[in-house]
Amino acid sequence: MAVRAVRFDAVTLFPPMFEAVSALGVSGRACESGIWSLHCWNPRDFTDNPYRTIDDRPYGGGPGMLMIPAPLQAAIGAARAAQDDAGLTSRVIYLSPQGKSLDHAGVMRLRERMQGGQGVVLLCGRYEGIDERVVERHVDEEVSIGDYVLSGGELAAMVLIDALVRQLPGVLGHDASAVEESYAAGLLDCPHYTRPEEYWRLKQSLARTRARRPDLFAAWCGRKLSQEEQRILAEVMAESGS
Numbered sequence: 035m036a037v038r039a040v041r042f043d044a045v046t047l048f049p050p051m052f053e054a055v056s057a058l059g060v061s062g063r064a065c066e067s068g069i070w071s072l073h074c075w076n077p078r079d080f081t082d083n084p085y086r087t088i089d090d091r092p093y094g095g096g097p098g099m100l101m102i103p104a105p106l107q108a109a110i111g112a113a114r115a116a117q118d119d120a121g122l123t124s125r126v127i128y129l130s131p132q133g134k135s136l137d138h139a140g141v142m143r144l145r146e147r148m149q150g151g152q153g154v155v156l157l158c159g160r161y162e163g164i165d166e167r168v169v170e171r172h173v174d175e176e177v178s179i180g181d182y183v184l185s186g187g188e189l190a191a192m193v194l195i196d197a198l199v200r201q202l203p204g205v206l207g208h209d210a211s212a213v214e215e216s217y218a219a220g221l222l223d224c225p226h227y228t229r230p231e232e233y234w235r236l237k238q239s240l241a242r243t244r245a246r247r248p249d250l251f252a253a254w255c256g257r258k259l260s261q262e263e264q265r266i267l268a269e270v271m272a273e274s275g276s
């Protein structure tokens with residue numbers, strides 16, 4: 035059964051920000067290979083005034099500015115229509131501190147939905163947020179990535195995309211690593227080590243000493259060696275053919 039490519043549509047004033055996940059690294063490669071796709075819709079492209087206004091002061095006063103409904107509703111509508119054209123249903127997720135905390139289980143639930151033919155529209159606020167009427171009329175779910183306030187929802191949207199795309203078949207070198215990762219088994223991941231640096235240094239000096247000063251090498255080998263030293267010595271012997 036062909037695995038359906040998952041599709042995200044982001045409503046954002048800053049489409050270039052999303053290149054961090056769509057054009058770089060593991061998620062970028064997966065996007066280029068068609069495992070997932072991203073389309074961006076800028077509310078400024080849906081304004082009907084020469085100033086391309088997309089914000090206004092909060093009704094009843096208060097600090098900062100809010101994103102006004104009309105450009106947002108039009109951009110959401112365009113994203114939903116595009117997903118419908120692609121044969122997908124749509125789920126509109128608003129990234130906000132008032133949302134449900136994103137966790138591994140939430141990522142996996144959303145992955146199931148998307149592999150089952152649901153597109154996700156990621157609504158990214160800026161300023162103090164968006165007019166609540168847009169939330170009431172167009173948002174299916176509010177999601178938060180943490181109890182702090184960002185300058186915009188874009189980073190949160192990319193966190194969600196990255197966490198989900200890593201769980202898609204064929205994205206990570208070997209799907210095993212997705213399973214081994216933290217949380218997949220409900221546990222934190224075990225510590226991982228690359229070979230410690232001093233390992234390299236010892237190996238290099240052993241090989242050089244053996245080559246240039248077999249006397250010193252013999253003396254060193256005659257000492258009480260640790261497990262690690264014995265292992266490194268064996269490697270040096272093996273690699274330089276003894």
Ligand code: 4FV
Pocket residue numbers: 129130131158159160161162163164177178179180181182183184185186187190
């Ligand atoms: C946020 C969060 C977040 C709030 C106002 C965007 C900002 C601005 N989104 N998890 N924490 N959003 O701080 O998701 O519009």
